[in-house]
Each structure stands twice: as structure tokens, then as C-alpha cells.
Amino acid sequence: MNLCIKSAIVSVLAMTFSLPSVAQNAQQTRGLEIAKARKVADQGWVDSQASMEMLLSNKQGETSLRQLRMKNLEVESDGDKSISIFDSPKDIRGAAFLTFAHVQGADDQWLYLPALKRVKRISSRNKSGPFMGSEFAYEDLSSFEVEKYTYRYLGDEPVGTEASFILESVPTDKYSGYSKLVTWLDKDDYRVHKAQYFDRKGSLLKTLTASNYMQYLDKYWRAHNLKMVNHQTGKSTLLTWDSYQFMTGLKESDFNKNRLKRAR
């Protein structure tokens, strides 16, 4: 009799303590599901070409402009390959970046310096650093891969008129500049409408607002306007994408050091 009651008490106690972790697991499972759905919703675009402009603003309202063009290649079971060619400011016109993003480990990055006609392979640990002096870090602009974060589903909240999931993402890469991200993705198409970035100390650092979504090839959504506001410095960057083209016929052979040198 005693043994029966004892084991019953133990089981009840065990269940009480494991209930929160069961709930925890449910949040993580749901979170991972949403992240995977987001990735699937954007797969199969093969390659893309686009031009973008970044308007950097500081607290005093002074602005400066960046213009560049990007070519991207979707790579099966790994990160994308991309070439970025700078058009403005004029002193870096003609400089170009080649990136082979990887899901595990550091990306491979090469920089082309037109003044010296030199291709230099660089350290890619700078993912947390500002891209061209803007409020977008390199890691903010690289392709979304499920393995880059661990997830927790935090609930629902609309962003404007869009019913959205709130997803907490913790970067798996220790070199990331963020302790976590909180992202609002709409329920229909898993598009990011808003994201909050928390620095390594856990304070809110930046907020991203994505708008002007357009659909390409009846499947792929791209936000044409991305605004990143840095709450700690008061600076902001407005990124505008233009002339998006998909399935333009780019191949692996368009993404190597030679093509980087010839990029225009």
C-alpha cells in the first residue's frame, strides 16, 4: 500500500515539475515549425538580381546615400552565394563582395579592390559589424537559414492589419551581435513585418520595419522598404530594393573570384 501511494506522489510531483518544460517544449516546437514554414515559403527562386539604395540618417537629420546591386544564387542545403557591386559612394564604386554563406561555420568572403585590381579573401567574423556604415549588420542582410537560430513561439499579435506570429530567435553563432531577435511574421505568408534586435547585454538595440511587399512569380514575397532604427544611437537606415528579377539564368560559374574581378 505504502509503496503504491509513494509512487503515486512521486508521479504527481514529477508531472507538476515537468509541466512547465512541456509547455516550454511546445513553444520551441511551434517556433521551429514557424521558422521552417518561413524557409519553405521562400524556396525555389533559383537566382535573383536586384539593386538597392540605403539612406543613412543620423540624429541631426544628416543623410548619406549608398547604392549597390546584388546577385544571388540559391544553394541546395547550404547558404546562398552572392555578389554585391558598389555603385555609390563614388570612391568605392566598382568594389565588390563575393560571399559563400554557410549554414554551419563562418561564411567565405572575398573583396575586390578596383584600385589595385586585387581580390582579397577576408575574415568573415565581422557579421555583427555595420554594412557600409549603415544600421544593417552583415548578418541582417544574409539569407535566412533555419539552423542559424533556436526558436520559441511567443504568441500572436497583429502588425497593422496583418495577423502575425511572434517568434523569439536566439542566434546559434557565438559571433552574432545579438542575444536574441523577436520577429513578427504574418500567418498567411510568413513574411517579416517587424523585428526587434537585442544586443549582447540583452537591451533593445534596433527595430526593423518591413513594408511594401511585392510578390514575384506568384510565390516569392520581397519587402521593397526596410527601415532599421537604432534606439541607442538615434541613427536609422532606410533600405529600398528596386528592380527585383528572379530566375535570370545565373549559374555557379557566375559566382567565383574571376567573376568578382569582372563585376560591373
Added chain:
Amino acid sequence: MRLLLISLITLFSVAIHAVEVRGYMGTELRYFSETPWQSEQTDWQASFVTQPEFYWELDDSGDNSVTFTPFMRIDSADNARSHWDVRELKWLHLADNWELEVGAAIVFWGVTESQHLVDVINQTDGIEGINGDDKLGQPMVHFSLIEDWGVFESFILAGFREQTYAGKNGRLRLPLLVDGDHSQYESSRGQQHIDVALRYSHSLSDWDIAFSAFHGTNREPVFQLDSSQQQLTPYYMQMTQVSSDVQITQNDWLWKAEWLYRDTQPESYYAAVAGFEYTLIGLFDSDADLGLLGEYNWDQRQEQASTPYQNDLFVGARVVLNDEDSTELLIGVARDLSYMSYSGRLQASKRLGERYKLSLEAWLFHSNEQADPLYYFQHDDMINVNLDYYF
């Protein structure tokens, strides 16, 4: 060369697309703080420089283009530093896995910073700066084959370019002037000697490696006293060179090495340069990065070496602010471990507005031994300010 120009001008007139122009123009001011070796050498030098690049696309595919990049500097003090050059005048054809470049062009080989040891295709435009970064255009037929197993390149180089030297009013030169008009060549074909080169390069995981071979006129001459015993005459020998350059990229560490074996007169030799670059991202939680560089230069000829890099240690620090103005600062010291001489440099630059760039360079030299090539620069400590406009 004239035939090449005529055929290319004909090509232009056939071209149906508009020209794309980009480049820069700027002013430079140099000040030398110490008394020179010779009284006719100047303390100040102001110059105007420009390098526009004209690009024509010959058809809609973007695979056929012509690029023309002339360069010019006009110097206030040194006539010899006023010079112009055709850096590029080439036709480029891009195909799926091969490329062909014909005409004057610039090709860079190498991975290290303190010295570009294996970079042999183009002649250095030494009068431009101390770094040796500026190159003269080299006419060539350059074919590249790009495969999964690597890139294979072949070069046929015609029309040798001679080194450039400071004139009597200029600084950063030897006490004896170089008579560039009467250069001599080991090869009876002189400047018309056809040089050839081959290169294989590949990127595999963290490794970027390349092996190269060159046969032709040595870009570096030996100097001989001329008949008047008052000037130096450059003598260009033939050479065969094999070399390699390697970089290993591991997160924040870059490991670099270049080595060569040069078979030439008066003696054949080995030379190498190796080092690292370590980057600290986000200094003190800011956006700034700090790069630390260390490189060792070695030349088998030691005291008989024709370059200053025979037994030298270079250390440097590069601060990149990652701000809107792309502000950067580099401090470096090169120490000759045999002669115990050293040179120090400081280079800083930032963008002004949207189109201007301000750069500052300061060099100091210290050398006590006459056998040291750096000895002749010890009175040429310099500050250099550049303001360039980009278009």
C-alpha cells in the same frame, strides 16, 4: 602598339553602346621635413593627378567590353614625376568558363601587405609612391580557364615597361641620378622581348593557393655606373621565376605567405614573406575593428639583396571605424634585423561628403649603414596629403 591602337579605335567606332566613365582627380601636397642629400632636391611637392576609366560594352550580352584607363600626374617640383601612362587599354571577352583579355592591363598576384613579392606581371610605377602599389599598364594576351578544379591562366607579355625614377629635384631617390633613356638589356630584343607566364590558382575550404611561373625580362634592373661615372644606367636581365602564394582564412585569423625562386643574373635566389592578420571585431563594444598585422620578409641574398626586404620584420595595426565616412587608420613599422634600420608609416583616410576623399600619409626612415638600401631615404621623412574627387 600603334597597330593595336588603330584597331581598337576602329572597334570604338563600331561600338553601338554609350561609354561609361568613372575615376578620380585630385591634388597632392608633399612636405619633406629634413635637409636633403643634395641642395637641388625639393622640400615641397604639389601635384595634380587624374585617372579616368572609360568603359564600352560592345554588345547587349555584357560579355564583350573595351576599357581605356589613362593616368596622368603633373608635379610642381620634379619633372620626372610628371608623367602619364595608359594603365589599361584592353578588350575583354567573357565566356562561361573562360576569359580573354587583350591589350594593356593590370594583373595583381599575392596575399601579403608589407611586400608584394610575387606580383611580377606589371612594372611598378615607383615614382608614384613608396608602397609599390601603383603599377604601369602592361600589354598582354591573358587567357583564363575557370574550372571546378581551379583557374588556369596564361600570359603573353609584349612591350616591356621600364621602371620610373625621381629626377634631380625629386626626393626618395639615390644620390646618383638614373638615366632611364639609355637602359640596357641582356636580351638582344630589348624591350621587344616577349615574356610568358603561367598561373594556377584555387580556393578550397579555408585555403586560397596559387602557383605561378614567369620567364622573361626581370622587372627589377641592376644599376651600372655610366661612362661619365655620374649617372646610373639600368640593366635589365632575363629571369625565370617560380612562385607560390597562399592564404589560410580561419574566422578572425588570416595566415599568408608568398615565396619565389628566381633564376637570374648576377645570382639566383629564394625569397619569401609570411605573416598573419588578426582582426578584433567591435573594439570596446563599438563598431570599430582593429586589425593586427605581422609579416617577416626574407631574401637568400641577404646583404647582396637588391631590395630592402632581406631580413625584415613588419608590424602594423589597422583601425577601421565602420562609420558613414569609412574612416581608416594604419600604423606600421618595418625593422631591418640585419642593419637595425627601420621605417615607420601612418596612413589615414576618410570620405568628405559624398564624393571627396581626404588621405594623409606620413613616413619616417632611420638608417645608419651605407650598405642598407634604406640608407638613401633617411633624409626623406615625408608627410603627404591627398584630396581626391571621385566621379
